[in-house]
Amino acid sequence: MAINHQATQQSVQDRLKRRYRADRRFKAYSIGALCVAIAFLALFFTDIVIKALPGLQQAEIELTYTYTDDVMFDPGAGVQGDEALADEFNSLISRGWTRLLPEELEDNPELEGTTETLWVLATDDVDQYLKGEYNALGEEERALVDRLAEDGRASLNFNTYLFTNGDSKLPEMAGLKSALVGSLYLVFLVFIFAFPLGVMTAVYLEEYAPENQLTNWIEVNINNLAAVPSIIFGLLGLAVFINFFGAPRSSALVGGLTIGIMTLPLIIIAGRAALRAVPDSIRQGALAVGASRWQMVKDHVLPLALPGILTGTIIGMAVAIGETAPLLIIGMIAYIPEAPTSFTEAATVLPAQIFTWAGMPEQSYTGRTAAGILVLLAVMITMNATAIYLRNRYTRRW
Amino acid sequence: MDTGQSILAFTSGLVVLMTAAYILARRQAVATASTGVKMHSLPGQYGWYAVITAALPALGVAIAGAFLHLVGFPAPSGIIIVVAALAIAAGGLWYGLHTVRPSLRARAFIDNVVRRLLQAAALVSIFTTIGIVLSVLFESLRFFGEISFLDFITGTEWNPSAAFGGDTGMAPEFGAVPLFLGTAVISLIAMCVALPVGLFAAIYMAEYASAPVRAWAKPVLEVLAGIPTVVYGFFAALTVSPLVVVVAEFFGLDVEYTNALAPGLVMGIMITPYISSLSDDVLNAVPNKLREGAYALGTTRAETIKHIVLPAAFPGILAASLLGVSRALGETMIVVMAAGLRPNMTINPLEDLTTVTVQISDSLTGDLSFDSPATQSAFALGLVLFAVTLNFNLISNVMVRRFRQRYV
Secondary structure (H helix, E strand, O other): OOHHHHHHHHHHHHHHHHHHHHHHHHHHHHHHHHOOOOHEEEEEHHHHHHHHHHHHEEEEEEEEEEEEEHOOOHHHHHOOOHHHHHOOOHHHOHHHHHHHHHHHHHHHHHHOEEEEEEEEEOOHHHHHOOOOOOOOHOOOOOOOOHHHHOOOOOEEEEHHHHHHHOOOOHHOOOOOOHHHHHHHHHHHHHHHHHHHHHHHHHHHHHOOOOOOHHHHHHHHHHHOOOOOOHHHHHHHHHHHHHHHHHOOOHHHHHHHHHHHHHHHHHHHHHHHHHHOOHHHHHHHHHOOOOOHHHHHHHHHHHHHHHHHHHHHHHHHHHHHOOOOHHHHHHOOOOOOOOOOOOOOOOOOHHHHHHHHHHHOHHHHHHHHHHHHHHHHHHHHHHHHHHHHHHHHHHOOOO | OOOHHHHHHHHHHHHHHHHHHHHHHHHHHHHHHHOOOOOOHHHHHHHHHHHHHHHHHHHHHHHHHHHHOOOOOOOOHHHHHHHHHHHHHHHHHHHHHOOOOOOOOHHHHHHHHHHHHHHHHHHHHHHHHHHHHHHHHHHHHHHHHOOHHHHHHHOOEOEEEEEEEEOOOOOOEEOHHHHHHHHHHHHHHHHHHHHHHHHHHHHHHHHHHOOOHHHHHHHHHHHHHHOOOHHHHHHHHHHHHHHHHHHHOOOOOOOOOEEEEHHHHHHHHHHHHHHHHHHHHHHHHHHHHHHHHHHHHHOOHHHHHHHHHHHHHHHHHHHHHHHHHHHHHOOHHHHHHHHHOOOOOOOOOOOOOOOOOHHHHHHOOOOOOOOHHHHHHHHHHHHHHHHHHHHHHHHHHHHHHHHHHHOO
């Protein structure tokens, strides 16, 4: 008996050990899952930043330049004090700059005959050469760039062109300006469209709606719309706004409406949560002193729920800014070198610009794509941080 | 006058009339009240009453006119619509002022109009769904008028571009099975990543993490949900795909650059936060008495979670997974940027596969004519995608509701 007893105890002990090991293993799995997410984020951000660094720099060359009539036909003729550079002018200096010369002379006739020293945009090949990437420069041109770099007259400077230029077929000229303006248009339209409708729907559902089949239907629809694949909204925009109503393709108007419809459920859901957080005693107090329902809503409930609604709206807008798939369908991935000036003009937005650049064969677009991603992420993080700040600052606990 | 000018003229005219209506009606109400008569409502409410009688019919006419214009009906020109609408606004203003009298229940009138307006706004979501269904269905029906539904759903050859060429002598083929297969394979890869990672992350946050760790881990997962899909696509195409190629070649496997593994893996990471946040909610909703009962019987924490908490939360977790699958099926940017364009009847994730969403966006970008089956096929694919995701979403919603009813 004694031996048996001991054996039982031993087996219990063993099993307990196994069970504890299983317990620790299980906890390790769950921590591991979180670590996978964190590791991915770390890898992801490091990768994007490393890819973006070349895109944030751009090669420029310092010139002493004299404006004469000749430069209209032979831009190299204006270069002073550097024969070699004048000879190789077209392969070192970006056409983006030389193309603008005649215009500039026409606009400012007093420049004629003057000489100035200025930094000028270099070609993509020079840029890639200075960054140590593959390029098409010949031996002599490389030697020339090396000499200029040694003299401090060719260097990688901060890429301001990224923010002051629109899209371009010349990699060194391509910038985000038109896309940024397009995104601004889009967000404005989304807000104008989705915010009032979203708040009105939320108020109706929380404050007015009777419990009936119609209300039930509306709720099912909203929940469902929040989960419909975004590309389906693109099909809706194409079929209804462009094909049926004849709105111009690729325009910010169609994009804003389409993304607005997509953002609507997000705003409604956030708005309802904010309204639900306002305690009933506020409503009863207002009604008790004789307010009508609408007076109760507009004077008491809405002001108290507004910070919550705004927080949800900002987060919805951040989603809207990053959305691409429906815009592919309605054609907002067009090549747009100039910033749009109206809602009906063809426009592009930041994520769409990122998409187009990501498909470009030239190596230098990769850096610009990643830099564009950084700009997009910065915008979104700013918006979300604002929302979180508002939430912490103004949300009341009842 | 172009559309912009018409809208501007109408809006400014209407604002002037509305302001006048408010001021005049309010003044009239104040004047009446000062004679000692008891008014039903406040003076301002009579002002708003007149604003509504002026603006509402005019807006109705203007919108009806604009709508007729847009659908290309023989409608009067913009300027006539603007003038007519403003005339109606003036008439409404006159009517409003005329009917302001002490017995008028202006406050109740306003409440009623506001309620109707809010209800109309709420109906927009229903109209959106109807709009989606109609727009997708309409083009799909035209498509199925030319290509039989059975061929579409069971055919294994997808070659829509032949519909354009013609000179190749090949007839276009619309057998969507390779697309469905590709979508399924990529979604499966995604779920193989997202389900374990998301579920275990949720278990950690709901069952193990202390409050400070939770406060710090939850935003990390939310960041994953906030990254735009185009950025995930860039990462999948330029970083993960080459990585997969390097690793696979190291093991001596034959692999293509637009393999299905890279978009699948990245999509899995993208879906993880959806699953973890919903599962986290569900796990938190499981009442503590269940856990305490299990502990009282001497189970370890892991055993409690595995045998008590997870089964109790199962409907909610299933709902989260369905929502995740629905996201994976409809995800576009990652596959457009990182997956292939070639329809391929294979389940080998190292080959290039194409998906439903890739084909939709491929056939609708660039020049398109609504009459060609190649364009319409995108709508047919959209219809299938919408129907499938709709079912998943509805089932998922029902599951969550059932779960809540059980424990709340």
